[in-house]
Amino acid sequence: MSKPVIPHYSPSKTGFLALRTAQDLFAKAERDLAALEYNPQSADAAFNFFVTAHHIADWAGALDSRDQHPLLKICRHIADGVKHFELTAKHHNLVSGVVDESYVDDGYFEPGYVEQDVHILLEPNNGLTNADRIDVLELARLVIAFWRQRLGVV
Numbered sequence: 001m002s003k004p005v006i007p008h009y010s011p012s013k014t015g016f017l018a019l020r021t022a023q024d025l026f027a028k029a030e031r032d033l034a035a036l037e038y039n040p041q042s043a044d045a046a047f048n049f050f051v052t053a054h055h056i057a058d059w060a061g062a063l064d065s066r067d068q069h070p071l072l073k074i075c076r077h078i079a080d081g082v083k084h085f086e087l088t089a090k091h092h093n094l095v096s097g098v099v100d101e102s103y104v105d106d107g108y109f110e111p112g113y114v115e116q117d118v119h120i121l122l123e124p125n126n127g128l129t130n131a132d133r134i135d136v137l138e139l140a141r142l143v144i145a146f147w148r149q150r151l152g153v154v
Helices: 022-038 043-060 063-068 070-083 136-151
Strands: 095-100 118-122 133-135
Touching (some): 022 043, 022 136, 043 063, 043 070, 043 136, 063 070, 070 095, 070 136, 118 136
Antiparallel strands (some): 095 118, 118 133
């Protein structure tokens, strides 16, 4: 027996289940950040965080900020990079790659002995930093801080 269709519900107009507002999507991004912090090398966690964080602008009606703020432009580049096989749009010009520089001492493999360093490689004049790279967790935390302030989330 199939479940009845709720006629007034449309995912494209009202969100999806508990995700109905920009604040809801922001809360999901915070949960995604927690997963990324647990394992910075997880492609799934990175995908979830950057795609979710990128789309907060859509939900908040702040599309202009996505193209004006270097932090959000970098987030957009990463989100589109994980969603698409090949990036061809000219506006994707701030990120040159991702590198896993994780380290583990020889003979050890237990919690605390692994340095999980995943960096986003940045193009010169990226508008965010003078550095040529940023730690993936540092970038994710900056994105969360940006949206927390912009959305007025306490």
